[in-house]
Amino acid sequence: MAYQLLRFALSREHPEPRMFRRPDRLKSSYDVVIIGGGGHGLSSAYYLARDHGIRNVAVLERGYIGGGNTGRNTTIIRSNYLTPEGVAFYDESVRLWQDLSADFDLNLFYANRGHFTLAHTDSAVRTMRWRAEVNKHLGVDSELVGPDAVKAASPQIDITCGGHAPILGALYHAPGSIARHDAVAWGYGRGADRRGVEIHQKTEVTAIDVQGGKVRGVHTNQGYIATNKVLCAVAGFTPRVTHMVGLTTPIYVHPLQAMVSEPMKPWLDPILVSGSLHIYVSQSARGELVMGASLDPYEVQSTRSTLDFVEGLSAHMLDMFPFLSNVRVNRQWAGMADMTPDFAPILGKTPVEGFYLDAGWGTCGFKATPVCGKTMSYTVANDRNHPLIEGFNLSRFETYQLTGEKGAASVGH
Amino acid sequence: MKLLTCPVNGPRPVSEFVYGGEVRPMPASDCSDPEWARYVFHRSGIPGIKIEWWYHTASGTWFHAERDVVADRVIRTWLPGEGSMEVGGA
Numbered sequence A: 001m002a003y004q005l006l007r008f009a010l011s012r013e014h015p016e017p018r019m020f021r022r023p024d025r026l027k028s029s030y031d032v033v034i035i036g037g038g039g040h041g042l043s044s045a046y047y048l049a050r051d052h053g054i055r056n057v058a059v060l061e062r063g064y065i066g067g068g069n070t071g072r073n074t075t076i077i078r079s080n081y082l083t084p085e086g087v088a089f090y091d092e093s094v095r096l097w098q099d100l101s102a103d104f105d106l107n108l109f110y111a112n113r114g115h116f117t118l119a120h121t122d123s124a125v126r127t128m129r130w131r132a133e134v135n136k137h138l139g140v141d142s143e144l145v146g147p148d149a150v151k152a153a154s155p156q157i158d159i160t161c162g163g164h165a166p167i168l169g170a171l172y173h174a175p176g177s178i179a180r181h182d183a184v185a186w187g188y189g190r191g192a193d194r195r196g197v198e199i200h201q202k203t204e205v206t207a208i209d210v211q212g213g214k215v216r217g218v219h220t221n222q223g224y225i226a227t228n229k230v231l232c233a234v235a236g237f238t239p240r241v242t243h244m245v246g247l248t249t250p251i252y253v254h255p256l257q258a259m260v261s262e263p264m265k266p267w268l269d270p271i272l273v274s275g276s277l278h279i280y281v282s283q284s285a286r287g288e289l290v291m292g293a294s295l296d297p298y299e300v301q302s303t304r305s306t307l308d309f310v311e312g313l314s315a316h317m318l319d320m321f322p323f324l325s326n327v328r329v330n331r332q333w334a335g336m337a338d339m340t341p342d343f344a345p346i347l348g349k350t351p352v353e354g355f356y357l358d359a360g361w362g363t364c365g366f367k368a369t370p371v372c373g374k375t376m377s378y379t380v381a382n383d384r385n386h387p388l389i390e391g392f393n394l395s396r397f398e399t400y401q402l403t404g405e406k407g408a409a410s411v412g413h
Numbered sequence B: 001m002k003l004l005t006c007p008v009n010g011p012r013p014v015s016e017f018v019y020g021g022e023v024r025p026m027p028a029s030d031c032s033d034p035e036w037a038r039y040v041f042h043r044s045g046i047p048g049i050k051i052e053w054w055y056h057t058a059s060g061t062w063f064h065a066e067r068d069v070v071a072d073r074v075i076r077t078w079l080p081g082e083g084s085m086e087v088g089g090a
């Protein structure tokens, strides 16, 4: 190893090839165009090439890959949702996550930590019990535990939260995990690239050509591409892109902010979430506390961040962990969350032929990255919705058949 | 602290307000079910300058704001019925 390092230090040759090629120009047509080089777009490209043999695919990204919500989230992975549709879907995702590092030959720092959703009120305890029972019924490892279990897993916690929000119990979900988000984008990107997919960064889709209700091509700032199939996986940009094909959706965009502390020695093993205190927190492999709160309360379509957020979240963190009062906040940022009225995503075919949607992930789509790629690639390849996404179609709103995930999706990521 | 101007109480911290969403015209009551569903659920999610509902909790005042939702800049606020409902109006 030392010898290798020395040799490459002296040579001009780079020891490893770049993660992926940089194709310098767009072809005039592709079988599939994917808008958005986040985790969802890249994983869809990966499985299109790997599982469906569709390799003439372009992923178009207006910035750099993983620069959207994929690189801005707090990386919590779990499957303890509320509806059978949700639980089945996320459970499949958690299964896929487990061997992704081996699949990519890239360390995703996938760390199984266990996940506590803290209940500070009787009604929260009731919701936790409800979720635990739904989860167990569907084979997901989830249980209601008392405050002693929370204290045992996180001895530093003030179980009374400053005396005004005592922890009465928690929903414990052993499979809860975190992962390194950039590596997820890179792993899928490299895997797709090696199978022939082209990834075009700094390439923005500006218009979509629809004729007779069918997709014919896309206009970009780098030229026109003919294609019959477009997958839109652009998170907070979804309304702008659906507008290009004349579709409206229930999606509305609010910022979601996060921040990290300076690095510390490892002291927080589990992932903790509190709906009442509007906190979720875990400690990353680098020792930073990664913290998030609830959605900003009104629509803003930019990634500005606010001091209010840091003040509010810090105050609540101190309720839970008073000893952190001297710890500094190092960075804060925001992402644009694409929210839906029922807190479930919008996936699959749309009234525009050849236009497929992977959207409405809002605050909780990182964990779904693998299963979205799997199901959306199937849907695009076969022009038929994958069975796992049936509960998530855009048409559910017209028939008032919502997939209510709010109880499991707000704040708790 | 960001300020928002309540037409009754003047500039107040934004934390005193609740966002009520974009003003959207309600379809006629004899419209089709899908039309009604679109009204209930669908939103014009695209960015731009929008006319919105806001509520001042401390005084119980509902009012309108014209706001740029990209820059998060409020252009004007007014009580219902007392100002133009057009973007760029007064």
Ligand SMILES: Cc1cc2nc3c(=O)[nH]c(=O)nc-3n(C[C@H](O)[C@H](O)[C@H](O)COP(=O)(O)OP(=O)(O)OC[C@H]3O[C@@H](n4cnc5c(N)ncnc54)[C@H](O)[C@@H]3O)c2cc1C
Pocket (backbone or CB within 6 Å): A035, A036, A037, A038, A039, A040, A041, A060, A061, A062, A063, A064, A065, A066, A067, A068, A069, A070, A071, A072, A073, A074, A075, A076, A077, A203, A204, A205, A206, A233, A234, A235, A236, A237, A241, A256, A257, A258, A292, A334, A335, A336, A337, A358, A361, A362, A363, A364, A365, A366, A367, A368, A413
């Ligand atoms: C602060 C925060 C915390 C979060 N925490 C969690 C969490 O703990 N767990 C969890 O599961 N989820 C979490 N999420 C949600 C999660 O990050 C997203 O749901 C998920 O990453 C969405 O991935 P994506 O690939 O669909 O979108 P993105 O990663 O946002 O990718 C979309 C890409 O599309 C590109 N794009 C947009 N328009 C165009 C265009 N016209 N042409 C070309 N490219 C375009 C953008 O530049 C962007 O890179 C969080 C989100 C935020 C903001």
